[in-house]
Amino acid sequence: MLTFTLRRLLLAIPTLLVISLVIFLLVDLAPGSPLSQIPLTVPPDVRQKMIEALGADQPVMFRYVLWLRQFFWVEPMNLFDGWFGTHIVEGEQRILSWQSRSPVFSIIGERIPQTLIVIGTAYLVGILIALPIGIYSAYRQYSLFDQIGTLFAMIGFSVPTFFSGTLFIIIFSVWLGWLPTKYDTTLQVIDWASFLEQIKQMILPVMTLGLANAASISRYMRSSMLDNMGMDYVRTARAKGLSERVVVLKHVLRNSLIPVVTVIALGIPSIFGGAIITENLFGVNGIGAALIGAIQASDIPMVQTLAFIFAVLIVLFNLIADVLYGFLDPRIRYD
DSSP states (O other): OHHHHHHHHHHHHHHHHHHHHHHHHHHHHSSOOGGGGSOTTSOHHHHHHHHHHHTTTSOHHHHHHHHHHIIIIIHHHHHHHHHHOOOTTTTOOOOBOTTTOSBHHHHHHHHHHHHHHHHHHHHHHHHHHHHHHHHHHHHTTTSHHHHHHHHHHHHHHHSOHHHHHHHHIIIIIIISOOSOSSOOTTOOOOSHHHHHHHHHHHHHHHHHHHHHHHHHHHHHHHHHHHHHHTSHHHHHHHHTTOOHHHIIIIIIHHHHHHHHHHHHHHHTHHHHHOOHHHHHHHTOOSHHHHHHHHHHTTOHHHHHHHHHHHHHHHHHHHHHHHHHHHHHOTTOOOO
16 A cells, blocks of 8 residues: 555655646646736836836746745645745745735635635535435436435536526525525634634535535435445345445445545545635635636736636645545555
């Protein structure tokens, strides 16, 4: 297992380098620039100084190498300096947002808690709902429960989040008045009353995203369970006199989780990436909202960094899913 993990990590290095180059060039060469919004009345010498201040006058490959060094060395070491009081990269230039002139990673650090709280909770709720529904739907195939679960999944698949979110706002906020329409990012949980207020304002975005996540995962869980319940080892386990609970939960479920783990692991980067539509709909000041704002302002360093962070997370959690296969299925060996 260790050899396989190290081999995959080494393979991830050229993969991420290629991805980083593609992302950098695609974003950098795309039409649009914050300088295009400068009035034509600005003198040419002032315009040139503004371009030089942003570093946009440098050759594209020079800027790529500089950005890569900042991403993998300056930013991690800056975090290390903050933790341990060292001065390894003191005075070195960080990745700066063209829009705010603040370090990109500082902006991400301010936004990520809101995204993790709301989107992470929605993803966890979706998993906790989907797995039992998928397991029992497969065990009671074509039963009333299975039909209701299928209807639930089809609704989650077919209804986009902007529609379901708006519908929840109309029902629970406008008509019933139970829940707030917007998420208050300035709310600080300091007592029981503020904690309840935080829970109330999280319900609508969590419901919106949880429905979509649960619909997808429950279908994968059901399909995988049905594939394994007809296998010879299941009939053998039942012939040995094992209880149905042991057969389903210990033997069938363990093997059925392998494809589901892939779906769950590859969906985790979306938590850090934020849910762009849902965050903007409910006013969650998270990573998704930051990405939309950066795109609208042509903030190239912010867009490049966020896109590459998502790519790194996808590669990382893909590796984690592969490693988990060996624990779920003893037949899988990598060494």
